[in-house]
Amino acid sequence: MKKIILPLLIIVFVGNLYAQQDSKPSKTQFMIRGYGSASFTLLNDEGEKESSFNTGNFAPIFLFKLSDKLMFETEMEFAYENGELETVLEYANVMYTLNDYMTIRAGKFLLPYGTFMERLHPSWINKLSSTPLGFGHDGIAPSSGVGVELRGAFNVSGSKFNYSLYSTNGPTLNDGSDEPEEAGILHFNNFEDNNNNKSFGGRIGFLPFTDSSTEVGFSFLNAKVGDTDSTYEDITASLIAYDFSFIKKINPLGGIIDIKAQYNKSIVDDASYIEVHDDGDEEEYTFANTSDSFYAQLSYRPTMSESKFFKNLEFVGRVSELNTPEGAEWESNINQKTFGLNYWLSWRSAIKVNYQITDGEGGHGGGLIDKKLFTIQWAFGL
Amino acid sequence: MKTITAIAIIGLIGLASVSCSPERAALVEGKPGVQLWGENCMRCHNTPSPADFNDTEWSTVEMHMRVRANLTAKESEKIFEFLRSAN
Structure with a gap:
């Protein structure tokens, strides 16, 4: 895979350079954007200390505008993890503007499930170097899906609405046959469907004020998640999320206040799973498969300061929580507090200094969780 | 859960009803x-x-x-x- 992707990237990049040198206008427009980061971390995990420089990640985005209505976009993410180069296809979709109020997309796209994964997760946009609990690997919120989506935005008497409706392959239920410790967990990276049922989801966003400073959103996703012809075939998952955003320059405070929050809830039908004991005996068990997570983030940037240095500083704080089902092998109740100080070198490049405290109990390792993480990250948009 | 959803829906309807007017529409348009x-x-x-x-x-x-x-x-x-x- 890597042997194909890297030469392809070089060909595309060189091709783009040659294309830009040609002064004749082209109907097809091509552009490489993206983002990346490099970081240093110092982790204190229950007294055990680890420190490391990290290669970070590089996520090129390729935009092909084929006409005023038709576009193809894709993003790949490269990161060096566990001794090898990890390659992830974040999204790859084609979109067509049907009219002023409707755009249709097909392929792999970031799901508008809340706003964090679709809009805020890139390292140069995310004001902290980590993602809130509940997102990412082993999270309860989906980040992308393969399918088709209809979306758009419109004004109504000075307020603004946006909407998205989509159908994708949907989440997959881990029945525990291969990974007993993950029985009942949902996996969202579903390039091929595990059953004939397609998920149905969407989000509606409402911006009540004329300055677009405030947005509230509601998202949902419903799907059958079990494998076809298995005892889990009729198991259904219902996911909902509420999101809130407020950003505004407040003159008395001398800068910009930015508040973001999202609440996620996942409800999966009850099912029986098999626990294999050390002596080989099998035991059937079940649990109420309901999880939720929440984050709220506040940041302040003194953009009206007369000092150029202070103008570029940003203060960030975030609280985050994840609760997974009681009785599951992956039961957890985790809390996280993150504090950050950012210095913006340009509108798309920041040096972030973060301190994060994570505590609670459960997760894959079981037992108490007590982690303190110090991170310096240099993030940049391209 | 039902309480949260009900509060959210009522809140949205309330915000929508107080925030819609022709003057505001003209302001956004301009x-x-x-x-x-x-x-x-x-x-x-x-x-x-x-x-x-x-x-x-x-x-x-x-x-x-x-x-x-x-x-x-x-x-x-x-x-x-x-x-x-x-x-």
Whole structure:
């Protein structure tokens, strides 16, 4: 895979350079954007200390505008993890503007499930170097899906609405046959469907004020998640999320206040799973498969300061929580507090200094969780 | 869960009913691109400098951002017209 992707990237990049040198206008427009980061971390995990420089990640985005209505976009993410180069296809979709109020997309796209994964997760946009609990690997919120989506935005008497409706392959239920410790967990990276049922989801966003400073959103996703012809075939998952955003320059405070929050809830039908004991005996068990997570983030940037240095500083704080089902092998109740100080070198490049405290109990390792993480990250948009 | 959903729906209907008026609609309709650029880009990230991309590049970014940021067709048109005129 890597042997194909890297030469392809070089060909595309060189091709783009040659294309830009040609002064004749082209109907097809091509552009490489993206983002990346490099970081240093110092982790204190229950007294055990680890420190490391990290290669970070590089996520090129390729935009092909084929006409005023038709576009193809894709993003790949490269990161060096566990001794090898990890390659992830974040999204790859084609979109067509049907009219002023409707755009249709097909392929792999970031799901508008809340706003964090679709809009805020890139390292140069995310004001902290980590993602809130509940997102990412082993999270309860989906980040992308393969399918088709209809979306758009419109004004109504000075307020603004946006909407998205989509159908994708949907989440997959881990029945525990291969990974007993993950029985009942949902996996969202579903390039091929595990059953004939397609998920149905969407989000509606409402911006009540004329300055677009405030947005509230509601998202949902419903799907059958079990494998076809298995005892889990009729198991259904219902996911909902509420999101809130407020950003505004407040003159008395001398800068910009930015508040973001999202609440996620996942409800999966009850099912029986098999626990294999050390002596080989099998035991059937079940649990109420309901999880939720929440984050709220506040940041302040003194953009009206007369000092150029202070103008570029940003203060960030975030609280985050994840609760997974009681009785599951992956039961957890985790809390996280993150504090950050950012210095913006340009509108798309920041040096972030973060301190994060994570505590609670459960997760894959079981037992108490007590982690303190110090991170310096240099993030940049391209 | 039902309580949260009910409060959210009532809140949304309440906000919608107090925030809709013809004067407000005219105010939004008359906004110039530079104002929409300031208000909308920073909902997710810092406002970009118009000088960072040329006209062709802004036109590519326009379509990408219209979809990603849920901009209305008019907002998108005005914002990127401003960016192309100011770069």
